[in-house]
Amino acid sequence: MIERLPFLWPEIVLFVTTCVVMVLGLSRTASLRQMTAWIAGLGIAASGVVAAMTTPHGAVSDTAGQVLLPNLPVYGKVIVAVVGVLLLLLMGGTTDRREEDLIKSGKLAFNPLRTNRAEFYSFLLFSLTGLMLCAGADDLIWLFLALELTSLPTYIMVTISTAKNRSREAGVKYFFLGALGAAIFLYGFALIYGGTGTTNLNLIYQSIADKGMNDITMVGFLLAIVGIGFKIAAVPMHFYTADVYEGAAPQVSAFLAFVPKAAGFFSILLLVGAVGWRDIGEIERGGALPDAIRITLWVIAGLTMTVGNVLAMLQTSAKRMLAYSSVAHSGYMLVGVIAGPGDGSFAQSGISAVLFYLLAYGVMNAGTFAVLAALEHTPGPDGEPREVETIDDLRGLCASHPMLGWTMVICSLSLLGFPPLLGFFGKLPLFTSAIAADEIPLVIVLGLNSAIAAFYYLRLMAAPLLEARPNGSPVPMTAPFPGRTIAAVASAICVIALAIPVTHISNAAAEAGKYRPGSGIVSAPQVHKGPTKNVSGMH
DSSP states (O other), rough: OGGGGGHHHHHHHHHHHHHHHHHTOSSSSHHHHHHHHHHHHHHHHHHHHHHHHHOOOOOOSSSSSOOOSSSSHHHHHHHHHHHHHHHHHHTTTTTSHHHHHHHHHHHSOOOOOOHHHHHHHHHHHHHHHHHHHHOOOOOOHHHHHOOOHHHHHHHHHHHHSSSSSHHEEEHHHHHHHHHHHHHHHHHHHHHHHHHHOOOOHHHHHHHHHHHHOHHHHHHHHHHHHHHHTTTTOOOOTTTTTHHHHHHHHHHHHHHHHHHHHHHHHHHHHHHHHHHOOOOOOOOSSSSOOOOHHHHHHHHHHHHHHHHHHHHHHOOOBBBHHHHHHHHHHHHHHHHHHHHHHHSSSTTOHHHHOOOOHHHHHHHHHHHHHHHHHHHEOOOOSSSOOEEOOGGGGGHHHHSSSSSHHHHHHHHHHHTOOOHHHHHHHHHHHHHHHHHTOOHHHHHHHHHHHHHHHHHHHHHHHHHHHOOOHHHHOOOOEESOHHHHHHHHHHHHHHHHHHTTHHHHHHHHHHTTTTTTSSOOOSSSSOOOOSSSSHHHOOO
16 A cells, blocks of 8 residues: 555645644634634645656556546546635635624623534534545545545535535535435446456556457446536436535535536546547547447536536526526536547547546636625624525626626626637637547537526626616625635636636646556556557447
8 A cells, every 4th residue: 555655645635634733623713713624724735746847748657547547547637736725715704603703792601512613614624635536536435435535525615605404405415416416326346347357447447448348347337427427417217406506605606616526537547548548540430449438428518518507597596597507507618528548639639628628617606706705785683694596686796896796797798608708718629629520510509508508697797797776775795704705706817817728728628638558567467558449449
């Protein structure tokens, strides 16, 4: 196991940070409790720096590291840290807000059993740790544990994100459907092991390349893909999405929109990489994957895009609209998975397009939810501030709260893919890679859905910019947590600013997306070099 250590330094940094946060969050001193967010932020940033400096490229021994996408771990962990810091800024005041006010006024004595700050930030860090472990997984057992470490904390985060019953209801729904998804993909992993005799991703590739895909292995991969569809909110595992996003606090919904989704796509890329894409030069028609897997992904991608966008059009709740938007974006990224590695260039590599899009989506989606988290109405009878929920609540926002209003405008346009914002540069390679893979019908579906999405994204843009607030309608207040406004503005700046050095980011994504079976060290027999003839022969 010692040979795995070079891959784990970022996760070790996060684990140490989690332990410190867990203790400080239970301190009787208010100033120490308030330091938990700062320490968590420093830990996340430090883990990103450590990932960039220490994570090896590919395998370092016979049993450590995967050689299929050898540069994925470093890129994946860095973008997790970048988006993780942005999401952390949103979390101020999510838990213990009323208790801290009563303690400060002397009306309530501090009771560690009543406070949740330590647990909330610890769960957030644990979930990010699991996401980084997903990016560096080289074994099905490791991948399963990493996926569960990513998901289990989010069930609690949803449940305690507000004091309302609907958060508890959302947490219960999320937990039971999450357990169903985990059971499905775990059974798939077991069948893959049964069909190949190994849980190591490198050796699974080796087995399929040498012996071809048997029926047990094929069923295992199909079940694993469908089960992981829960993590990315893909049809038919998407039913929880709108209810959970609506029930959770907006800042926790932003977390759900990126972290489980990124874990799911890291996992899908590794699993499909273990199956093996055909060499781009051998593609006669359609995708480079075995027909059963390609058709499954094709159907899921088409349905996910269409169902997500159509249901988003019907919503009046901003959170439900963004929830179904999240479903649609999963469908967009599945197009890149189907397209495969292409010739390795950024324009033709669907893998690189997916990895770039994860960063872009994480930034611009955080901005829209940050606006909702940074605004609130006067408290209701229960003393809890009321959330800004409907699109009508956003009317005239550019006039009443210019920074937040323009953030919503910019991030909505970026989610639409409006040039020259970051979202445009994220969506364009999905089109070009699918065209290069000769997936023209899927490109048409993607184009039509992008047009459908314009309907509701322009509504999100027009409400704060072009529509006036009705007379007598209460103007939302800014939440007394400056981190939320900072996160919103930072997201809008990143959506514009990251489009300037887009070449450097796309080069990093292209390097991370290079598919190199046989480029590293694995146990004998050596990894098959060249095209996976036995796999492609299944078409």
